Amino acid sequence: MPIQLPKKSTIPIGSKYELLDLRDMPFPSDGFVDPYSTDPRTNGSIYAVSTAQSAITKFENLLIRPDDFPNRVRLAYLWSKGDSQSGRGVGKTALLRYFRQRINCDWGQTEFNGKFSAVVVYVGFRSQVDRRHMEQLALSALVDVCKDGVLDASRAALRLNAIPQDKVDAILADETEGTSGADNLLNEQVLEKHGLDSNAIDESVISTLISAGVEVRVAQALAHGGFEAYMRSMRRDGALEPLYVPRDTKILDYSRTLLFNDIVRYLRAAGYGGGYLFIDDIENLVDQMTRRERIEFAKEFGLCTVRPGYANTEYRFFSNVLTTHQQASVSLSQAWGEAGLAAIGRLDPSSPNSVELPFPSKEQAQGIIVAHLDYFRINEKEKGSIKPFTQDGIDALLAGQTVHPRATLSNAAQVVQHAVDKKKTVIDAECVKAAGELKTETTVRDFSEAIDGAM
Numbered sequence: 528m529p530i531q532l533p534k535k536s537t538i539p540i541g542s543k544y545e546l547l548d549l550r551d552m553p554f555p556s557d558g559f560v561d562p563y564s565t566d567p568r569t570n571g572s573i574y575a576v577s578t579a580q581s582a583i584t585k586f587e588n589l590l591i592r593p594d595d596f597p598n599r600v601r602l603a604y605l606w607s608k609g610d611s612q613s614g615r616g617v618g619k620t621a622l623l624r625y626f627r628q629r630i631n632c633d634w635g636q637t638e639f640n641g642k643f644s645a646v647v648v649y650v651g652f653r654s655q656v657d658r659r660h661m662e663q664l665a666l667s668a669l670v671d672v673c674k675d676g677v678l679d680a681s682r683a684a685l686r687l688n689a690i691p692q693d694k695v696d697a698i699l700a701d702e703t704e705g706t707s708g709a710d711n712l713l714n715e716q717v718l719e720k721h722g723l724d725s726n727a728i729d730e731s732v733i734s735t736l737i738s739a740g741v742e743v744r745v746a747q748a749l750a751h752g753g754f755e756a757y758m759r760s761m762r763r764d765g766a767l768e769p770l771y772v773p774r775d776t777k778i779l780d781y782s783r784t785l786l787f788n789d790i791v792r793y794l795r796a797a798g799y800g801g802g803y804l805f806i807d808d809i810e811n812l813v814d815q816m817t818r819r820e821r822i823e824f825a826k827e828f829g830l831c832t833v834r835p836g837y838a839n840t841e842y843r844f845f846s847n848v849l850t851t852h853q854q855a856s857v858s859l860s861q862a863w864g865e866a867g868l869a870a871i872g873r874l875d876p877s878s879p880n881s882v883e884l885p886f887p888s889k890e891q892a893q894g895i896i897v898a899h900l901d902y903f904r905i906n907e908k909e910k911g912s913i914k915p916f917t918q919d920g921i922d923a924l925l926a927g928q929t930v931h932p933r934a935t936l937s938n939a940a941q942v943v944q945h946a947v948d949k950k951k952t953v954i955d956a957e958c959v960k961a962a963g964e965l966k967t968e969t970t971v972r973d974f975s976e977a978i979d980g981a982m
């Protein structure tokens with residue numbers, strides 16, 4: 528039988544959410560933030576700045592400091608109220624994602640008024656880590672470095688410095704080979720067209736990196752755009768994740784040196800004045816540690832991030848931000864003190880180095896809802912309004928003593944889904960109530976089916 532290839536659709540597919548004047552479902556079904564997702568509902572692109580303005584301002588005063596960048600704090604904490612369950616989904620990851628996007632969109636050029644470049648490296652632990660904790664933290668950071676584009680941007684900057692100045696303008700202005708601007712610096716055809724040998728340029732970059740202290744093989748991989756392949760070569764399966772595979776730990780043996788020595792020196796050589804290491808979900812890193820392991824981790828963390836021993840600390844390159852909640856910090860605070868880190872940044876919500884995210888007020892929660900609606904509106908003139916909700920519909924959605932952002936967004940998705948299924952054009956209190964009753968019925972039915980299946 529001949530193969531029948533699928534046809535690409537040329538007909539726009541309508542959305543059932545148009546009934547509510549929306550292009551698509553505006554809310555994530557589970558409320559979880561995934562910084563690597565392409566979905567704006569889950570990657571943090573939709574952010575209601577006004578709802579977290581006090582936290583943003585304190586974060587800026589501690590860590591951004593465009594006119595006093597060298598004196599930003601080295602170790603800071605982003606807290607949420609609540610325990611290991613209620614403390615999740617309050618907005619810590621979303622706030623980190625907001626700053627990551629704000630800085631990395633142009634590597635700090637706007638943030639720091641064109642004075643220097645900076646980069647945010649993000650580490651998130653989705654599951655428990657049970658051994659080699661500092662090495663796995665470093666590896667997670669290296670994976671993010673490979674994903675976020677900073678290696679290519681740095682390579683282009685280093686190539687720019689190796690190109691004769693009289694050819695730079697023509698190369699950047701060339702639009703004939705499928706790239707333009709700074710992207711031309713990584714386009715071998717563009718460089719060849721202007722009489723340049725990319726191999727010779729790379730050799731010049733390698734010399735620059737070696738002079739900066741980058742290990743020879745790492746310098747070669749970075750200059751040739753092959754750092755990710757270099758990392759994969761340390762694993763028998765050629766993968767970077769999952770982070771721990773029994774008896775295949777070579778990549779972990781080198782991860783700390785690669786991140787805190789070689790990558791720091793590479794970024795400095797490319798012109799970066801500093802950066803940030805955002806460490807999310809720290810409880811998944813420390814929850815299974817014994818007391819001895821916590822102390823060992825705290826000492827290793829201090830050595831890599833604030834105490835002499837690596838290029839990172841020599842140049843005060845990365846400022847470190849850990850997200851946590853009070854319950855998770857209890858097990859780590861004693862180790863923090865024994866490692867001397869408490870003197871640099873006390874692990875406590877009342878510490879000057881701490882930024883705390885409270886549960887939002889109902890007014891702030893409404894702002895979160897509106898931000899998501901605005902992103903998906905068809906009628907731009909309706910931006911800032913609560914439509915398609917009525918005021919009693921919003922009040923019903925946000926009813927209760929404590930507003931929890933993740934639960935609120937998940938509930939809003941359930942309500943909108945119910946509204947479009949019932950062909951509603953507005954969402955009032957009656958619609959919200961009906962959606963809630965449907966959700967309860969579904970939960971009870973699923974539970975009953977699970978019990979029946981287990982018998």
